[in-house]
Amino acid sequence: MSHAVSRLRAERLARSVKPFVARGSRAPRCPGCRVIDSYCLCAWRPTVEAKSAMCLLMYDVEPLKPTNTGWLIADVIQDxxxxxxxxxxxxxxxxxxxNDPQWQPYIVFPGEFVAKERVVxxxxxxxxxxxxxxxxxATWSEARKMFRKSPYLDHLPVLSLEPEQISRYQLRRSRRDDHFCTAEVAALCLELAEDTAASGVLDAYLDVFSSHYLGAKHLLPIDENDASHTHLKAFL
Known part of the structure; x- marks a missing residue:
């Protein structure tokens, strides 16, 4: 099923001068979930209602990376x-x-780097x-550059997240434990917007994606009865 991130990926591939080769790409990957075929995630893609919407601004080759979690957000959140x-x-x-009047936009970014009057x-x-x-x-250094050099975002309120939990994402780690992967940030935003079911589903879907991806990398069996897989079963 096509969604905004998969379409952006196709557009970015079409502009590439040379093929993009991700690490560990010797084995064929499923085009629907970007995981090695034998560990395909597509059967676990959930369906859940949400009043919130997501707008992903993606840095250069970010849509091409199989570890990108913006893809997971688009899988779960219809808008x-x-x-x-x-x-x-x-x-x-x-x-x-x-500028669409149906939306209340929030740019999500750490408040410590923003003028206090913009932070909520x-x-x-x-x-x-x-x-x-x-x-x-994007990476943290890329995201800071994007924030500084996107004047069309300057008028928007900045939502600063202050989560107490440490990032669980294991595929690409920041050097700081208070930096989260994009799907984790989205789940926290959904929770703040009282999209509780969608937040929980996205969290579980991230865990399932991580287990399948790392399982493929290390040739490990997948426990389809663990907490995250079990959580998703009600939304398939």
């Missing part, structure tokens, strides 16, 4: 939009989305609007 980020060009559809820690909606969470899908 997910994805755009490639460029310092000099802005997709014309992005300002249209941000709660999701408050007015006039029946729905939350639109803008996530910078």
């Amino acid at each position: 997910t939009h994805a755009y490639g980020w460029s310092r000099t060009e802005v997709d014309a559809a992005l300002p249209t989305l941000l 820690t709660e999701v408050k909606l007015e006039d029946g609007k729905r939350p639109l969470f803008i996530l910078l899908d």
Whole structure:
């Protein structure tokens, strides 16, 4: 099933001068989940309702990486939009989305790097609007650059997350434990917006993806009766 991130990936591949080769790409990968075929995740893709929407601004080759978790967000949250980020060009559809009156946009970024008057820690909606969470899908150094060099985001409130838990993501780790992968950030945003079911499903889906991906990498068996797989069974 095609979604915003898979379409962006196809567009980015079409522009590539040379093929993108991910680490460990000798074995064929499923085009639907980017995991080695024998550990395919597609049967575990959940369906859940959410009032929130996601807008992913993705740095250069981020859509091409099989470890990218923005793909998981698009799998779970129906209203997910994805755009490639460029310092000099802005997709014309992005300002249209941000100015759509049905949405209340929040740019998600650590408040310690932002003027205090822009920072909020709660999701408050007015006039029946729905939350639109803008996530910078990149490494931490890339995300800081994106935040500084995207003036069309300067008028938006900055949602600063202050989670107590340590990141569980094991595929690509930051040097700081308070840096989260994109899917973890999305799940925390959903929880703040009281999209509790969607938050729990995305968390479980991230865990299932991680177990399948690492299982394929290390040739480990998959326990389809563990807590995360069991959680998803009600949403298949």
